[in-house]
Amino acid sequence: MIIWEIIKMAANALKANRMRTLLTLLGVIIGVTSVITIISALDGLGQSIAAELEVFGPTAFQVSRFGLITSEEEFLEALKRRPLKYEYVQAIDEGCVNCEKTSVEVVAQAEVKYLDKKLRRVYIIGTSPSYIEIIDIQVDQGRYFSLEEDHSRRRVVFIGTTIQEELFPGLDPIGKTIKLNNIKYEIIGIAKKRGSTFNSDSDRLVFIPYLAYERDFAYFDENIDIAVKAKSVALLEQAMDEVRVILRARRHVPFDKNDDFGMVTADAILAALNQITKFLRFGLVGISSIALIVGGIIIMNIMMVSVTERTREIGIRKSIGARQKDILSQFLYESLILSLGGGIIGIAIGVILGKILISLMNFNMTPSVSAIIIGLAISTGVGLFFGIYPAMKAARLQPVKALSYE
Secondary structure, three states: OHHHHHHHHHHHHHHHOHHHHHHHHHHHHHHHHHHHHHHHHHHHHHHHHHHHHHHHOOOEEEEEOOOOOOOHHHHHHHOOOOOOOOHHHHHHHHHOOOEEEEEEEEEEEEEEEEOOEEEEEEEEEEEOOOHHHHOOOOEEEEOOOOHHHHHOOOOEEEEOHHHHHHHOOOOOOOOOEEEEOOEEEEEEEEEOOOOEEOOEEOOOEEEEEHHHHHHHOOOOOOOOEEEEEEOOOOOHHHHHHHHHHHHHHHOOOOOOOOOOOEEEEHHHHHHHHHHHHHHHHHHHHHHHHHHHHHHHHHHHHHHHHHHHHOHHHHHHHHHOOOOHHHHHHHHHHHHHHHHHHHHHHHHHHHHHHHHHHHHHOOOOOOOOHHHHHHHHHHHHHHHHHHHHHHHHHHHOOOHHHHHOOO
16 A cells, blocks of 8 residues: 555656656657567567478478578688589489488579560479478469479479469469460469568469479579478488488598588578577667667656755655655656656557568568567666666655755
């Protein structure tokens, strides 16, 4: 009950100086808003990356010429490597005991046209028929192409929903013919919608048999990637080791030399990205925290002015029995009300701005509980840290001197 009375007194004191209170709140709101916006946006980025990498699956890994590059030095070294070859896919199929599925993967860009409608810079992905069993691409209509169609270099195509929506609005595209760089391909299937990530439409793709791709789109000595699916999560490491041995033998890599290819899993990519965003998070939050420090200094200055203006009030309260801790509590509660009020408003604005920022980048985001907790903790800490000195100064005033203050 005593605490409630102290809170009421603190609130009334703040209410009596509305303009001062609003200006103080503004300092805290700006600081907390900037911190929460950055944390929410980075959390949204992490969530979107994780969702995108889920498509790769926990038992899949990719073999490529470059692998996971984390520095310019590594990139320049990787440029010296020879491209992977299509024949390695069969070698892995035959030699890897713990591998369940293997597929080639290669990408080009082309113009896709149907009648008078066309889309430019569409990604054409050449794969093996097993690709759909390695990567989590689901069939919405029709089917993916078969082994026979791949071997016979049939010009058949499996399209994303964006291709369907933009070239065939209100029509069933199955069985119709589109042109990929003026080469006719028959549509045999449509993928389920996946959405956008990194400002890139994951449904603006077409998949064709690799051997047809090799004839119609491949360039000399072109880089290919190999997607591999292990038999289980427990056997993933063994499968990767087997593939490494097979490729080192095929590429005649000396025993004392490093691999001249790279292998990555979804977890490895996510870990590397999290490492990058961790430093980014610390840096951006550190910079934005300057606004919070400014807000805290404003709180301290305002509270110091308040103590000076209310010196006689403090003297009267002490003369009728108020203890030091009562005065200390009142001014600390005033500081906490200011900082928590500003913190709550700042969190709300920060989450909204974070969502706007994420939506502009075509990411998905759910409000982060950790961001909200951090925001409340920061605003509370600011209130306590910068409010303690004015509160102690008020509590230590001598009643006689306070009553005689003009």
